[in-house]
Amino acid sequence: MKRLKTYLKKWLSMSPKKEKLNSRALLIFENTSEVIKAENILKKEGYKVMVVGPPPQIRKGCDLAIQISIIESAGILNLLEKRKIKPLEFLPLSDDQTLRPVELFHIKDFGDYLMVRAANIKLTVEKRTLKIVNISGGGCPDVPYLASLLIGKTLNDAPFIKEFAHTLCGYALALAYQKAKELLCLE
Amino acid sequence: MLGIVGILPYSDIPVMVEKPILTEESCLIVKNRKIPIERGTSALIASAMKVLKWFEKNDHILCFLVGDIGKGEGSKALYQYLSKFLDEDPVSNLIEVFVFHYILPDVDGLIRVLMSLENLTRKPFLIADAGFMYVVKMAGYSNFFDLFTPDVGELAFLADEKAPHPFYTRGFLLAEEDQIETLIERAYKYHNLPQYVFVKAKKDRVVQNGKIIYKIEEPFVPALEAIGGTGDTLTGIVSALIYCGYPPDEACRASAILNRLSGCLAKVDPSTQIDKIIQFIPEALEIYELNQNVA
Numbered sequence: 001m002k003r004l005k006t007y008l009k010k011w012l013s014m015s016p017k018k019e020k021l022n023s024r025a026l027l028i029f030e031n032t033s034e035v036i037k038a039e040n041i042l043k044k045e046g047y048k049v050m051v052v053g054p055p056p057q058i059r060k061g062c063d064l065a066i067q068i069s070i071i072e073s074a075g076i077l078n079l080l081e082k083r084k085i086k087p088l089e090f091l092p093l094s095d096d097q098t099l100r101p102v103e104l105f106h107i108k109d110f111g112d113y114l115m116v117r118a119a120n121i122k123l124t125v126e127k128r129t130l131k132i133v134n135i136s137g138g139g140c141p142d143v144p145y146l147a148s149l150l151i152g153k154t155l156n157d158a159p160f161i162k163e164f165a166h167t168l169c170g171y172a173l174a175l176a177y178q179k180a181k182e183l184l185c186l187e
Numbered sequence: 188m189l190g191i192v193g194i195l196p197y198s199d200i201p202v203m204v205e206k207p208i209l210t211e212e213s214c215l216i217v218k219n220r221k222i223p224i225e226r227g228t229s230a231l232i233a234s235a236m237k238v239l240k241w242f243e244k245n246d247h248i249l250c251f252l253v254g255d256i257g258k259g260e261g262s263k264a265l266y267q268y269l270s271k272f273l274d275e276d277p278v279s280n281l282i283e284v285f286v287f288h289y290i291l292p293d294v295d296g297l298i299r300v301l302m303s304l305e306n307l308t309r310k311p312f313l314i315a316d317a318g319f320m321y322v323v324k325m326a327g328y329s330n331f332f333d334l335f336t337p338d339v340g341e342l343a344f345l346a347d348e349k350a351p352h353p354f355y356t357r358g359f360l361l362a363e364e365d366q367i368e369t370l371i372e373r374a375y376k377y378h379n380l381p382q383y384v385f386v387k388a389k390k391d392r393v394v395q396n397g398k399i400i401y402k403i404e405e406p407f408v409p410a411l412e413a414i415g416g417t418g419d420t421l422t423g424i425v426s427a428l429i430y431c432g433y434p435p436d437e438a439c440r441a442s443a444i445l446n447r448l449s450g451c452l453a454k455v456d457p458s459t460q461i462d463k464i465i466q467f468i469p470e471a472l473e474i475y476e477l478n479q480n481v482a
Binding site: 070071072075108110115122124133135136138139140141144145146167169170171 | 197225228261290317318319340351416460
């Protein structure tokens with residue numbers, strides 16, 4: 001019992017020092033039955049989610065929302081899309097305001113190569129061949145995996161990367177890829 | 188021992204604790220499996236091993252690895268395994284420098300690991316980069332660590348006390364080269380920096396207690412920014428140098444030069460892959476040491 005108390009005391013003292021609100025987001029749905037369906041799907045796949053009431057200023061549709069981990073948002077949204085459930089809105093949260101993504105795109109021209117930066121991810125393409133030659137940045141586990149799918153492919157024959165993204169880093173990579181395609185691929 | 192924690196981009200690798208073998212063909216061999224050296228934790232391990240070999244400490248390395256392609260199951264298993272290992276295996280007390288790298292950020296998993304680290308006989312020198320650095324900042328434990336190695340975008344994330352991830356830093360915190368000093372000041376003010384920070388940028392900065400002590404801009408190799416894994420090799424080199432006895436500030440300065448020099452020797456362009464740069468780390472070390480002796 002003494003050991004357990006010591007363990008619990010230690011656990012409490014080591015709890016996150018900061019409120020975890022900043023690492024969460026809300027999914028807003030059209031109606032309650034969609035909330036319930038989405039909750040069931042996500043919990044079955046092992047995601048930690050919670051049904052909550054959205055703040056008054058962002059109430060749309062039904063009065064329930066699902067709170068998710070912001071880090072895993074890309075994978076969660078992909079899963080719901082596959083199951084044909086589309087949230088009305090995706091809202092990252094912070095203490096006093098809704099978070100917005102960083103100013104998304106920066107472009108750097110290396111002469112024969114073009115580098116597109118989206119948030120913390122950089123994707124570099126050889127202009128002449130449209131081949132994706134390098135991907136750098138990020139820290140979440142899907143980035144090295146997605147990079148292995150993309151490197152060596154051209155912008156036109158690369159896989160639809162958004163489908164494989166599970167995290168915000170993966171999502172940023174998908175955005176960088178999309179932007180590079182817009183800039184370099186002429187219809 | 189130098190401990191390295193991270194994920195590999197495969198879905199079928201279970202949690203393992205191994206001393207990898209570095210081959211001449213740009214591969215790691217871990218439990219009889221060939222892992223190509225690419226951006227990510229494999230690049231960090233390979234670059235650390237090149238430095239360890241230079242100092243004749245080849246087998247002073249222990250890697251905690253798992254496969255994870257982003258879904259997070261591997262990462263969750265790694266947090267649990269690592270915590271248990273630190274609690275139960277006496278080898279954990281031999282780890283003097285510990286590097287934490289790519290992983291899915293998970294605050295609960297992190298807390299368990301930190302509790303276990305606190306119970307060690309002697310706290311290792313703790314280095315965090317990539318996903319692990321994100322979750323350490325999210326949980327508010329930056330000053331439990333000793334060294335972070337962010338790029339400029341990640342520094343903006345550290346500077347924004349409300350940002351949960353580099354994707355969501357607030358608009359007034361620009362991730363630009365000329366804002367680095369401001370970002371460092373703000374991150375330090377909000378206790379989101381450990382004692383040492385290495386900022387990977389066009390002009391690298393070495394920071395101690397919130398103050399810039401070194402700026403390194405040569406050799407200048409512009410293509411390095413585009414090459415995936417150059418941040419990972421930097422972290423691998425600095426970890427190994429600290430393990431081999433370099434003071435942290437000198438290790439940071441030296442690793443900036445070595446990383447750039449390796450890129451220079453490899454004659455890189457934006458399409459160069461990281462394994463080519465890693466091959467030149469020993470030559471870079473030779474040149475660096477020669478210059479130190481002459482000086």
